[in-house]
Every structure is written in C-alpha cells, then in structure tokens.
Amino acid sequence: MSVSNELILNLDKLHTTELGVIRIKKNLSLNTENVVDWCKTKIKSKNAKIARNGKNRYINIDDCVITVNASSYTIITAHKNK
Numbered sequence: 001m002s003v004s005n006e007l008i009l010n011l012d013k014l015h016t017t018e019l020g021v022i023r024i025k026k027n028l029s030l031n032t033e034n035v036v037d038w039c040k041t042k043i044k045s046k047n048a049k050i051a052r053n054g055k056n057r058y059i060n061i062d063d064c065v066i067t068v069n070a071s072s073y074t075i076i077t078a079h080k081n082k
Contacts, residue, residue: 007043007050007059007073008043008044011040011044014036014039014040014043014068014073014075015036015074015075016036016039016075017074020035020075020076020077021035023077024075024077024078027077027078027079027080028078028079036075039066039078042059042062042064043059043061047061047062048060048061049061055069055070056069056070056076057069057070063080063081064079064080065078065079065081
C-alpha cells in the first residue's frame with residue numbers, strides 16, 4: 001500500500017492535541033475551530049503530495065506542509081512553506 005493511500009484510508013484516525021490546535025492555527029493564521037477537519041480536507045485534495053520520512057508523513061498542499069505521525073495519525077504541526 002502506498003504512503004498516500006494508507007493515510008487516506010485512515011483519515012478517521014487523524015487527531016491532534018490541544019496544543020497542536022493552537023500551534024497549527026497560529027502557524028497558518030487559520031480562522032477555523034475544527035483544525036482536524038481542515039487538515040483532512042487538505043489531505044484529501046487531489047493536489048496534495050504525501051511523503052513519508054522516518055516516523056512522519058509530510059503533506060504538501062497549497063503552500064503549506066502538514067506533519068502527521070505515521071503510526072499514531074497525530075497531526076504534529078503545520079506551517080507555511082518557506
């Protein structure tokens with residue numbers, strides 16, 4: 001199974017911590033209350049490029065990078081591309 005397919009098939013497991021929500025909203029200047037749903041939408045996008053490097057998956061989409069732990073499906077952070 002490819003890295004992207006595995007993540008897409010397990011989107012229901014995607015979650016983050018309270019501090020993760022604060023960090024992601026701040027880093028991306030998001031004005032949404034549901035950061036996890038926002039990330040799921042971005043990950044499902046046809047333009048999303050998903051790669052795995054070590055224990056994390058990196059999703060590049062719309063000039064930002066979302067970092068997800070590969071085994072726990074925890075959204076660690078998200079930030080704008082530099």
